Amino acid sequence: MSIRKMNSADIPAVLKIQGELAFQDWNERQYEQEIKAPYTYSVVYETEGNIVGYAVFHLLGADSELLSIAVSESAQRNGIGSKLLQAGLSQLDLDKSDCCFLEVRENNLKARRFYERHGFTLFGIRKKYYADGENAALYRTENRSDIDPSQKGV
Numbered sequence: 001m002s003i004r005k006m007n008s009a010d011i012p013a014v015l016k017i018q019g020e021l022a023f024q025d026w027n028e029r030q031y032e033q034e035i036k037a038p039y040t041y042s043v044v045y046e047t048e049g050n051i052v053g054y055a056v057f058h059l060l061g062a063d064s065e066l067l068s069i070a071v072s073e074s075a076q077r078n079g080i081g082s083k084l085l086q087a088g089l090s091q092l093d094l095d096k097s098d099c100c101f102l103e104v105r106e107n108n109l110k111a112r113r114f115y116e117r118h119g120f121t122l123f124g125i126r127k128k129y130y131a132d133g134e135n136a137a138l139y140r141t142e143n144r145s146d147i148d149p150s151q152k153g154v
């Protein structure tokens, strides 16, 4: 069981998970581009030689973004999504000005609950954002440098 950087050889397994969950429609080329981009941090979770989850982040300091995270249905609710999310967030300095944004379908309550449990805060709804007309819920990590020090409880 381990988290490691995604490489080109992982893309078929990643596409298989994406297809199984039907939540996104990136193609092989898009994953290839992400792997090569210098600001992308993409990881897979491997267990007994099988990839069961992955995540793709853009690490851009204050404008970092989680673009994708998924765990194969049969492996969900075992903490794997949390580990993948943490792997990306640990690359940021959330105590300073770094911040991670994400958007998720408004009706994806499973993912929204997952993000909220990991400290993401809803800051807006983008109407009819997706091609099928569904709204996007916009989340961000709390920017702790914005908080009045007297409210930090430290």
Ligand SMILES: CC(C)(COP(=O)(O)OP(=O)(O)OC[C@H]1O[C@@H](n2cnc3c(N)ncnc32)[C@H](O)[C@@H]1OP(=O)(O)O)[C@@H](O)C(=O)NCCC(=O)NCCS
Pocket (backbone or CB within 6 Å): 021, 023, 067, 068, 069, 070, 071, 072, 075, 076, 077, 078, 079, 080, 081, 082, 083, 104, 108, 109, 110, 111, 113, 114, 117
């Ligand atoms: C979101 C996702 C990555 C979470 O992965 P995971 O490995 O199940 O996550 P973890 O086991 O670390 O955390 C599970 C937590 O997520 C939330 N969650 C997961 N499944 C849930 C469900 N069916 N109903 C409600 N909450 C759920 C809960 O808070 C849960 O904690 P709990 O088990 O203690 O109640 C996974 O559900 C997934 O791949 N979903 C489909 C793809 C997707 O929608 N991705 C996000 C959009 S980009």
